[in-house]
Amino acid sequence: MEYIQQNFNVNFSYGVFFSSNLFDPANTCLATFLESKAEDAYVKKLLVILDGGVAAHHPQLTQQISRYFEQVRGFQLAPEIITIPGGEGVKNDLPLLFSLVDAIDKYGIDRHSYVIGVGGGSLLDLVGFAAAISHRGVKHIRIPTTVLSQNDSGVGVKNGVNYKGKKNFLGSFAPPAAVFNDPVFLTTLDSRDWRSGMVEAVKVALIKDAAFFNRIEADSVALTAGDMAAMHYLIYRCAELHVQHIGGAGDPFESGSSRPLDFGHWSAHKLEQLTNFELRHGEAVSIGIAVDSVYSYLLGWLSESDMQRILTVLKNMQLPVWHPLLEKQNGQPSPVVAGLEEFREHLGGRLTISLLREVGKGEEVHEMDLDLLYKAVEICKNNQ
């Protein structure tokens, strides 16, 4: 049998920059990045897609953005800044996805130009996917404007939209060209989004960094009350841990079944879907972390006091730790628990669930004892 072997590596590299007032004409962070990519032979184009929730709270923003890019050598902004709604709804809207693809076509965004998403994780997931499938991938820059997107989704390599009610069923791995985190955006966040975004930091601290968890625990009341310095540290360290895991754990595009950053997520994804996305992603993950932490305790892994510390941190953040859909419904299995198989399919391969061996140390299991799981749900209910 004749045979030809293909084998190559592709390098992916991008910076996550932290800088306040990005579109202030005096702030050169973004301009410097772009100008380092300019080429004499032709002008590159920029297409900005803006989150309507951000635009509503920052009425001068579109004008600031237009002015800012006028100054950037070698780049030309498309004649229109496209403002679309924010929030999970945009990930349930295929026509909206295609309208972004149409804009990429209409404004001649080629593979050396940039699509720039400014908004929450939902908008960034949508924009990243539209960019990834147009011309087999145009470059995109992320400017995350929520706690969650600055500390997690915006700094990672994934995008996606929901399909037929299935969370992130359509999507791809497409690292951004760069990420710019501007804390000023966070000041206008709704309290629910401010608080729920912190959950990803709780998550990554629990599986990777006990000292970080201690710090979050100590800060949890101040964070919830809006302490910006504490929030800055939380976002920075959380982003750093995510970046390190993605780049350092050997499987950035998730070809294996191991997915430690999905701690607390198997039930969360299903809860989001079953509540029609009325639960925020972070709220659903809060519940997921609570259940899987208590389950880890019931397995004999986590001490009771550590389990209680985790629940207390989540409650200090005024986040939910239980949901009625986790319970059996009239003797039938909980629809969330029934979603375990769907989670396995989404990840692929063998069921792989991250649990906590101790605070700061995740460990994977390949099965869940359903009796123990319902017992964990019960404990969460009693600890609300």
Next chain:
Amino acid sequence: MEYIQQNFNVNFSYGVFFSSNLFDPANTCLATFLESKAEDAYVKKLLVILDGGVAAHHPQLTQQISRYFEQVRGFQLAPEIITIPGGEGVKNDLPLLFSLVDAIDKYGIDRHSYVIGVGGGSLLDLVGFAAAISHRGVKHIRIPTTVLSQNDSGVGVKNGVNYKGKKNFLGSFAPPAAVFNDPVFLTTLDSRDWRSGMVEAVKVALIKDAAFFNRIEADSVALTAGDMAAMHYLIYRCAELHVQHIGGAGDPFESGSSRPLDFGHWSAHKLEQLTNFELRHGEAVSIGIAVDSVYSYLLGWLSESDMQRILTVLKNMQLPVWHPLLEKQNGQPSPVVAGLEEFREHLGGRLTISLLREVGKGEEVHEMDLDLLYKAVEICKNNQ
């Protein structure tokens, strides 16, 4: 300014296997590959998408496929083999794309399972894209059944569909898990597909391998008449040159503007679109090669005799070397020539066109002299 740097490499690796009668129970090539990927902990699934043009000529095939996979340890075939039409039309059909996504969902194809496309380049481009966007990329295996897909498209890393008449506007880079080239499929090819598929070999020989071009030239009449041994060599060497270029030229996912394998393609893509895909891809590329070879001659690069050799090889293959749409239309620019800008946008960045410095040696230019181009068109017309 604080800053976190992400940097990682992703390895991509796959084999291109040549083997006759793939689905003969005695042929272990495909089974051995799959079984090497089996895992004890769970059964992986297989979903086969079959080209209707292939199925029509191989009426036992679906049954053979079903039987074949029954024997493969660790894998389970989906209850349905999905047969869809073949040909470019499937790339103009977004509902069909989503019906494949739906099948991936319905049959629980996870990221450790495989979608297997059996068919021409059009079907493989569609199937590869459906797989690439489902669950952020499920694995796919390609079983190309045309000359063109066995020697070029099927062994590469790209997929895609047309969008609003724009060739391959939607797509991605998604290397296959493996490729299996079975020459027996080629025996039922329509003469147009048999002949036009050889053009990609002419193309890659012209830009990279003079000895290969000499061989194709010597074989051109025999190839056209159906000589299977000559065809086997043509496909093997052409596939090998494509694989080597993709893996070895340092830019497998085409982040730069250089695209030597697109020699002859700038006009071809536009001609396909303008003729409503009545021209086969290979026929359009034949015209594109003719025009760009003559243009290379007019530039003083290629000798007149080499230019004539190229036209003769294409004509020996009974392929077109000219099209009326290349000419000015009532004093207006040719719509093909007007498509140069669209080609630039698709590739991105600076206009980059491969021409021939000599037979076996491509070289890039960044502008085309339109007067010279129309003169080249005229010469092609007179040499039909």
